[in-house]
Amino acid sequence: MVTKILIIFSLCLLGVLSQNSYVASNIQWSNNGLTATVNYPGNPAQPVVANLLLNVTFETPQRIRFKLTDSTTARWEVPDIVIPPSAPVTIKQAQYTVKVNSSPFGLTITRNSNGQVIFNLDPTQVFQYNNQDIILLNNLNYATNFYGIGERVTNFPILPGVYTIFSRDAAGPYDDGQPPGSNMYSNQPFYLALDSEGNSHGGFFLNSNAMDVFITSTSIKFRTVGGVIDFFVFVGPDPEDVITQYHQLVGNPVLIPYWGLGWNHCRWGYNNLTALQWAYNGYISNNIPIDIMWTDIDYMIGYQDFTLDPTRYPYDEFQDFIDTLHEAGRRFVPITDAAIAQTNYFAYNTGLTQNVYIGSANHPGALVGQVWPGNAVYIDWFHPNATGYWHSMMSQLRQVMEFDGFWCDMNEPSNFCNGECGYPEHYNNLPYTPGQTDLNTKTIDLAGTHYGGLIEYNVHSLYGMHMAINSASFFTDVLNTRPFVITRSSFAGLGRSASKWLGDNFSQFNWMAYSIPGVFNFNMFGIPLIGADICGFNDDTTPELCSRWFQLGTLYPFARQHNTKEAISQEPWMMGPTLLETATWAIRVRYSLINYYYYLMFSVSLNGGVVFKPAFFEYPGDANLQDVHSSDNFMVGSALIVHPVLTQGATNVTAYFPSDLWYNWYNGLPISLPYNRTIVLNAPLRGLVNIHMRGGYIIPRADDHPTAMTIQELRYSTITLVVALDAEGVASGGLALDDGLSVNTISSGNYTLMTYMYKQVSSKQGILSFTSSNHKYTKAAGEYPGVSNVVIYGCQSQISAVTVNGVSVMDNQQFDGTGNVCSAEIVGVHPDDITQLNFSF
Template sequence: MAKTKVAFLCLVLLSFSYASNDYGFSEEEVSAFTNPYVVTSVVSNTGGVTVQAQYQAPADLETPASEQIITNLAITIQYDNPYRVRFTMTDANNARWQVPNAIPSYTPSGAGSFYSLAPIVVGQPLSIKITRTTDNKVVFFLNPSQPFGYNNQDIGFANWLGYPIKVMGLGERISSFVLAQGSYTLYARDRGSPIDTGDTPDSNMYSSQPFYLAVDNQLAAHGGLFLNSNAMTAFVGSNFVGFRTTGGIIDFFLFIGPQPADVINQYHDLIGYPTLVPWWGLGWHQCRYGFQNISVVSSVTTSYTTYNLPLDAMWIDIDYMNQYQDFTLDPVNFPQASFTTWVTNLKAANKHFVPIVDAGIAQSAGYSVYNSGLNPNVYITSAYKNVPTTGVVWPGVSVFVDWFNPNANAFWTGQLTKFNTLTSFSGIWIDMNEASNFVNGEPGHPPSQITNLTMPYTPGQDVNDNSIDVASIHYGGILEYNVHSLFGFGETMATYQYFKGLNLRPFIITRSSFVGTGRYAGKWTGDNFSQWSFLAYSITGLFDLGMFGIPFAGADICGFQGNTNEELCSRWMQLGTLYPFSRNHNAKGSVDQYPWSFGSTLLQTSNIAIRTKYSLLLHFATGMFRVSLMGGMHFRPAFFDYPNDINLLNNATSHFMLGEGLIVHPCLWPGVTGSTSYFPYDLWYDFYQGTYMQLNYYNSAYLNMTLPGPIPIHIKGGYIVPTLDNSNTALDTISLRKSPITLVVALNGAFQADGHAVFDDGLSINSLSGNLYTMINYHYQYVNATTDTLIIQPTISGYTRANGEFPYISNIIIYGCVEGIRNVFYTTTAFSGQLNPVFLLWNPNTSVCKIILSSSRQLVLPDMAGQLTINFYL
């Protein structure tokens, strides 16, 4: 043992302990190898603690200089706010790579009473222990008796908790929501959806999202972000979460919780709230890879009208490009004249065009886009000579924009501006931006100067595999080695600047993401498969992206790779139309999967599903707006709303919440016409009919899931959801803005309910910053034995509706109404009187009341300046 390299040994044993089933080491055996850093200085102040620590190798172990051990650590423990702690560890003597831009600047506010830091003692091995004071539970422990290492290219640490935890997050991957114990690679890879169970390296995909949520055996939660862009492995054990990275620094944020939703909000408060979504972006989208020509695209667009199906956006994959070159049109199959006519007609029908743009720029002397980037030198530079580094993607040999170059934004927005004059797009789909490479490293050159043979530790396969050569150089001498996983983030920020310059909300869908991407774009889950398992995995994928602060997300509906069938596609239409981002898309060579492709069952189910989404579009828009305003998730696990119910965590994908008040039970299995489904302990009503759900002893009820038909949705007692009447006839979301509103009121046991609605123009990027929106609160309450009251009150009145927009409330439907309503009166700050509804209906069997108003009764306006009170007399 005396000749062993100690730091390497410690880190290897660290990884062995995380994967003890593979290597046979137990946690007890590993605990004999202690932290080799000893504290030499501690200075405390009101804002935190600064610590110096020095490496001290055990006397009987030899440590060669080639090990590149960082011998002196500078450590800062910063009290960010009462619910968040940040600690950084870096080389005290030399600058190291540190991630820029991912975290908006902030001013630490100091510690509160929700956590405490244990004393750090000079002369003792480095130890950091943080306790949540509300339950005296340790939520972070850098255990001095456990391995810890800090080498130039090999850094490892862990949070040893000493009690059982369930861990979520650590993306991007296809996995169960609660991660299995094992190791998980984090590095941006173009990899088509392998299923990751924690026991196979390199099952990661397009993004690096080193954030986790941990729930303990008492169902309390905390979270952690390891802000590091290098290739890394995350380790999930029964009572710890660890990281081993290939560079950078340790920059770790701890989120105190104690409930899961608290952790997510605390995380979003750090990384910034997501960008606003355009109103039309929440509608229905159609794409496919393999459109032969513009006539085929036009035929698909026309078929939507023929089948009387709503459509908001048509997408085209790389088929439209000339030789797969960005910002071009194929002159034969997509000639500009025909293309312009199609887009003009599309927009005249209130629909939008979204093209794909790939990361690789073709290296061709006759290609103007490539040439325009040479003079400002905006491309990543080769490690071998002072020319752009290259890879091979769809157009052949290609170069890649260096997003750290100060000229890159102007180059990119300039190309998008020119492209818009050619195509008149409404949004941009950025793909292949890991950045992907069909070869390993730079073609025409030997293996990279940095490989798994030169690195002391490699997370999974070689970092050059299907990647730009990691020895390539960015502006300022930054190595691709450090920033590979940031390429998609940089491209997303630059694309955002284009839309910002137009004062438009960005409609950007990206494949690769990093911490903070949601501030600029939405995301789809990539190249999934037309399989039942991926139908369920899509729910996990959206849960994860929502946690990562990217709530505007969706999966390719009916699956991208392989062939779907009518039943699977029908079930996916039911589910996928309730994703925030709803797009049908599949691969070249696969069977068509349009809503009309398989027959009447799919067609009818698709029509019901899309129109269900459209009926709830104001609810979706309000939920997404509120997420942009204050963080959190709209499409989320029911466990986040009911954090004391372990059944909801253990079976997370069998149900999900759509904002406040709605729970959905999708059908995820073939051959099923109904299922006994679990509900959280509460009052629930069938959303469509208003019938009260009679739950059995196990909080379950049988739900009908026959096809064709709607997906089961239920509303929680105590909530009010606005719906749009025109959803049954509208063919686009712009038409929905002319729709009257129906309020669905579900009463709780106290005969009360609350809800919200947000109104704005649905397009402007500054609606939030300029308070150019109106937020309405709805409150229904029991007054006495003969009177109930609905109060409609704006809390912010910054938006004036355009002529005809959301003109009035047409219906008020009350679930749990135990007695019929006989008279309705209204009161505002200006006038009062009696309403004379067209109908006052009550069904004593279902306890549903309906107040149906005439179109001339424009009294119940959603953006009134003052409070409106409606009194219902029983």
């Protein structure tokens, strides 16, 4: 009997028992799309929305949008997220074809280049548009891997199952969709779909209400409790094509400050300034680079936002500490929580005066929840006074704490009560409940009221994004500098203003491994500055786990160590010599690559795309990379592949490589791949993570990485151009130069993009050219002093001369005939002054 009940419930959950009764009529085509009426015949009972309007728009050649809205009554629609096209494209320009089935209603979108269906609202399958239960099925009818649909700790690709999207304060657990309800902090209803031949397309459901997403091997279905159907389909056909097309819609990632790529350190539990200074001094005394020091809620008076405890963090002494950081080119970032303590102090009182709090559905005045300071109220980000209020509070905090970035936490928003403390919950008896979990769990009452007649039920998942955006605009609008804002909760489009970390993880090997898909996903979502708490936040780490996590985590775009006060100390020097050496080496490996990382970050801010990516983004036709080896390796940009150790006790790693030329990053030795392209790499605990460089690329390695203590110092370091030749003897790469701070760098064009191109013309001659696509940045004195060495991976003989216009510029050369690595020391030239170097062999 129990089995039968479960089967029936599962069928109902999947919508198998539902039918599509809608009929499309009055289909009107235009040159830029179509409209139609979509009606439910007869007189359906509530809650069916019977009269719909279909609007299909050819937004760009690679993107199509369709909306289904109530033609008689306005419904909630998410505002200010997507960037509309300057003008829709015509049918002839579109790289897709759309067809509408009239009875029953259906909608099919096909990619023109190969005739593949990339969206299919199948008229024979479920379609439902009820007031609080909308179902939209994309039935592809061919084998597909789906990626994205965040936020969760899960497999990559997503396993068949049911996945909930609704911002929620939940640190896991692992989510395999069986059952639903393991959703986490963010609301990201975007997916990438990939077939076995490497053809990709994408979909984005612009809806902020709670929803479940049903994944099978051939379909994806959305079931939401409100809003409208507003859906975008992206043609691809390559994975990165899909992502750049999506970023064109939600905005390219914000250009972060250069210093934001440095090493970050934090811990919850530095209960006074002495403890924070101890942590900082530990880095200095152990000769470990450090760029950004953070504080958790320890610094506050009673956990009240925008306060600084003068007893534990004396104002003058704390400012002296921050001045010390600044004088050394370092930065400081504090945490701020989402809720304002409901007590008699300036932040709460000012908010009352300006009426900026979410209202209660139970009584006049503000909705009351409970978090770290006790009773608390929440900002109504839709109120016209909210931004000014928030900036004023940040300004007051900065008068006693000269911070450089901002950390937004608890902004799902989190609440230690379910709903409003002391009152019955609302919306806890819905026709359908995503995740099979009360939506008020650990958050504020969904009946809470917002400015303009809005309710929390519709806007809940937007809270964290608005908190982060308003924090970011303080830096751009008030301080006139780039924002460095890290948030826990996010929604689509956050990345054009702020960044994120993966939240409260655990000190376990499997959580370390699952961080890789987490970073993949948020790169796809348009938030490339992303990372997990290195060594884990909750529970006690071990020297082995922490060492392995440093080897991996220092290559996250956002690299920060952080843990809870309940766990053991995990600063690099606190767990013995192995961790100390491994952590230091790992950070310095990152610093050697800092020019490459900044070039990648600059490029995605300019054009969209990803920085930290699954290897199938570069090799989409490789079926092994789509699934079996989808996340036991990763690529940084297009040039580097990394195979970290992800299991306890391992001293080697079985590494699968895409079909290409690969060289050891550290020494240039080529690897010889067997037929299955799988080899065993040595990976000692006290050592460096395995990184290999792809033939065809050039990376500008910072020469001073072994000694630099901040990445600011690396702006004044010479560089070695590491040239990895492909099978044709060609390689290319780039360098982005700007001041690292200005807000409007891209829009003003105040930057220089240097492009390097090497070509082996013959066995006796090679040419390395230097070109600039936007030579507008005026360097500060001593910045980027030039190329000191050129190292060539895959060369066949030693370099006999390097010349510019016939004049020798080579001082010394070396050649390793066993590994086919050659190098030349370059003297007396600067890429600003030349266009090419000529190599003789």
